[in-house]
Amino acid sequence: MAITLYELAGADPALRFSPYCWRTRLALAHKGLAFEAVPWRFTENAAIAFSGQAKVPVLVDGETVVSDSWAIAQHLERAYPDRPSLFGGASGMAHARFINAWADSALHPGIARCVVRDILDVLRPQDQAYFRHSREKAFGMPLEAVVADRATTVEAWRMVLAPLRLILRHQDWIGGEAPDYTDYIVLGSLQWPRCVSRFTLLEADDPVAAWQRRGLALFDGLAGRAPTA
Amino acid sequence: MAITLYELAGADPALRFSPYCWRTRLALAHKGLAFEAVPWRFTENAAIAFSGQAKVPVLVDGETVVSDSWAIAQHLERAYPDRPSLFGGASGMAHARFINAWADSALHPGIARCVVRDILDVLRPQDQAYFRHSREKAFGMPLEAVVADRATTVEAWRMVLAPLRLILRHQDWIGGEAPDYTDYIVLGSLQWPRCVSRFTLLEADDPVAAWQRRGLALFDGLAGRAPTA
Numbered sequence A, B: 001m002a003i004t005l006y007e008l009a010g011a012d013p014a015l016r017f018s019p020y021c022w023r024t025r026l027a028l029a030h031k032g033l034a035f036e037a038v039p040w041r042f043t044e045n046a047a048i049a050f051s052g053q054a055k056v057p058v059l060v061d062g063e064t065v066v067s068d069s070w071a072i073a074q075h076l077e078r079a080y081p082d083r084p085s086l087f088g089g090a091s092g093m094a095h096a097r098f099i100n101a102w103a104d105s106a107l108h109p110g111i112a113r114c115v116v117r118d119i120l121d122v123l124r125p126q127d128q129a130y131f132r133h134s135r136e137k138a139f140g141m142p143l144e145a146v147v148a149d150r151a152t153t154v155e156a157w158r159m160v161l162a163p164l165r166l167i168l169r170h171q172d173w174i175g176g177e178a179p180d181y182t183d184y185i186v187l188g189s190l191q192w193p194r195c196v197s198r199f200t201l202l203e204a205d206d207p208v209a210a211w212q213r214r215g216l217a218l219f220d221g222l223a224g225r226a227p228t229a
Helices: A019-030 A045-051 A069-079 A090-122 A125-139 A150-160 A162-167 A181-196 A207-221 B019-030 B045-051 B069-079 B090-122 B125-139 B150-160 B162-167 B181-196 B207-216
Strands: A003-008 A036-040 A058-061 A064-067 B003-008 B036-040 B058-061 B064-067
Touching: A003 A019, A003 A045, A019 A069, A019 A181, A019 A207, A036 A045, A045 A064, A058 A069, A064 A069, A069 A090, A090 A125, A090 A150, A090 A181, A090 B090, A090 B162, A090 B181, A162 A207, A162 B090, A181 A207, A181 B090, B003 B019, B003 B045, B019 B069, B019 B181, B036 B045, B045 B064, B058 B069, B064 B069, B069 B090, B090 B125, B090 B150, B090 B181, B162 B207, B181 B207
Parallel strands: A003 A036, B003 B036
Antiparallel strands: A003 A058, A058 A064, B003 B058, B058 B064
16 A cells, blocks of 8 residues: 655755654654655645644555554554564563653753754745744744754753763664664664754764664665755 | 673672663573572672682572673573563563663662662671772762762753653563563663662653553562662
8 A cells, every 4th residue: 555654844845854754754664564655835735734743754554544663663563563563572662762752851852952043044935934933933932043052052952862872882772783763763863963954963973873873874875864954 | 591690789688789680680580490599798708719800790590600690691591491580582582682771871870879888887887898989989979978968969860761661662572562672771760779779760751650550560670679778
């Protein structure tokens, strides 16, 4: 059955930068599933109204419509049990949900405070007003003020990566000997700043950067070859 | 075969407060393994010299000696495969290592800065000098200064629990439908302040507190019935 993925895009439709859409894109590649990726922009609510909500990723898999990257990963694991597993069983999935929540709650705020202003520059003019207004309302300040001290923000953010750094002393992937959805969660989080900004989040000699390089090479360089700003 | 666990104890030998020893204690209960618990104090290096290192937990399982709570959990899983699994497979174990590293690196520093001074009061006089000296050297200040602002410390610490709070909306245990080693990791972390201090780390209406109450009731109240300061 045909699979369609609605993905957040920039003014350049090839620029895909949502951490959640990247999680789904990498999960589809892990499952070896072909899909059509449809670019979607912040203000195109009508295009995904059929999903009953207003955010991407939205996956259309035959008759099934699923939104939310975590729900999509669960759907793919359930619908394609004979393909390589994303979670390695029920315990692996339960623990992965923690890592998903950690990335969202511990990694994303710091990333946003480093690159949110850069996102503005990759959007279509008609999306920029929406983006600035909604994000400035959330942060309670101009985007320029949010990122003004990002040299300090990024130092604190790097410390939050401590658990990842610790496990990489013992295993190549968060999934263990081979990458799984937990790797795609964090790779997705890092794809977001990587695609919209030239600001350096990871120092080159960070073990997390070495792990990221391995991840960028997966699936014939799917994430590594992606267009960046 | 007889199993012996060397556990950190206070002046009261029944007071066991090491987060790492609690992880092991709960793992042994999960596996349904009987064991003899031997109290050990900070300055009793000679008593565990046979393990080739100077920290507890140390597990003696027949001819096998294992130190470090993570290594002990791996040993138990490997040595007792027919008992209930601690990890639910290779992926579950790989992901659990991340949660272990998260607890150690993200939870423990804040807990220490709330209760390290209280620990002093539960130790034997001959251990107090060692404890104060080594910890004040690590913190670079008197223990009283470390905890002076713990009302603020604990507020930041509670925010670090965000990923746990998020997953508890969807599952009762970090392990999913039933508790596993990942639950014992975090329960162990929380058993440490719980046993040495009356300082309140979790607000009563925190979903994490509800999860902790479920954990304290496991194994006939093994952690819940434990002596506290």
